Amino acid sequence: MPGQTATKESTKVLLLEKGTDIMLEKGYNNTGIMEVLQATGVPKGSFYHYFESKEDFGLQIINHFEQSYRDKVQLTIGNKDLNPIERLRAYCNGGIENFQTQKCRKGCLIGNLSQEMADQSEIFRKRLLEIQTEMTKRFVDCFEEAQKAGLINASYNCKDLAESFQAGWAGATVRAKTSKTVEPMQAYVRFTFEHVFKP
Amino acid sequence: MPGQTATKESTKVLLLEKGTDIMLEKGYNNTGIMEVLQATGVPKGSFYHYFESKEDFGLQIINHFEQSYRDKVQLTIGNKDLNPIERLRAYCNGGIENFQTQKCRKGCLIGNLSQEMADQSEIFRKRLLEIQTEMTKRFVDCFEEAQKAGLINASYNCKDLAESFQAGWAGATVRAKTSKTVEPMQAYVRFTFEHVFKP
DSSP states (O other): OOOHHHHHHHHHHHHHHHHHHHHHHHOSTTOOHHHHHHHHTOOHHHHHHHOSSHHHHHHHHHHHHHHHHHHHHHHHTTOTTSOHHHHHHHHHHHHHHHHHHTTTOSOOHHHHHHHHHTTTOHHHHHHHHHHHHHHHHHHHHHHHHHHHTTSSOTTOOHHHHHHHHHHHHHHHHHHHHHHTSSHHHHHHHHHIIIIISOO | OOOHHHHHHHHHHHHHHHHHHHHHHHOSTTOOHHHHHHHHTOOHHHHHHHOSSHHHHHHHHHHHHHHHHHHHHHHHTTOTTSOHHHHHHHHHHHHHHHHHHTTTOSOOHHHHHHHHHTTTOHHHHHHHHHHHHHHHHHHHHHHHHHHHTTSSOTTOOHHHHHHHHHHHHHHHHHHHHHHTSSHHHHHHHHHIIIIISOO
16 A cells, blocks of 8 residues: 555646646646646645745646656657657657647747746746746757768758757647648748758 | 726726736736736726626736737738748747847746646636637748748658747746756757757
């Protein structure tokens, strides 16, 4: 039988995962703590044992989401069995598959909250920017490796390319969410891999 | 002196403009009617004279925003004194200037509400998709004209390019909102005009 610590830990994870789920659909402001409690059956007192406030809950959800996102990125962008462009393709294909599985709903929590919270909370904005900036570094490394291998044009500025790729992919996801088809993501992949990610 | 009709019309426009302003910063769900009334000094009863509900107010704000957005697009993408690529550059430069003026806050109402509302309201989603699709057509026309003039690669699929451009520009705007600098928009413009919008 799990000890009390394990149970506590799993209650906290349950709250974070259900919170992520609801926040992905409804955003931060529109997610009520009561709704999360009702969906998990956790009493209010317990919630405040794990989280100081709704803001703390939101920030911990971001950290929790970031960890699972990092794991996905590691499996694709971190896969050294593939060349850098194949890794980017695996990343995009994984994103399309994932978005299809969730019926073109939700999207990326980091992108969603960046749009929703950047003007509303400096704490959220700074944390989200930190995550975006760290991701940019990973993409810059990947593009630099592609450039050294002669897979993309030698005159590209890899920082500008990484910024443009992150912007394009995030934007395509929002367009897919709006059209409720993955076609905008597929159009982005078709165009970019055929015409941009090349020598 | 303005007649009653003119006054009514200006009260409605006042509500729409203040509503747009608040909704651009806080989103649809987080904007309260009371806040709009307090900011404009319009009594509650008058509000419901012009708008059936908050949803109706939101939809009319979208229409109002779309009209002013169309006017801006007409001045850049519709400017036949410029070649198609120069028109796109004028559009992007205008966007950067505008975003700088508003201190990298707010962003594009269509993009913001698409992200916030696409999973929450079919009425909003369909209206926002309609606007996005109409804009895509304008960009497709512009790219086709550029292609005929030999300004962009003859092998580009202009529909995929227009989708990618709209996605990239929207994503760059959200990144600019998060970083509170226009650098992500500038990086997108530098890369795209130097390497993508060319023969």
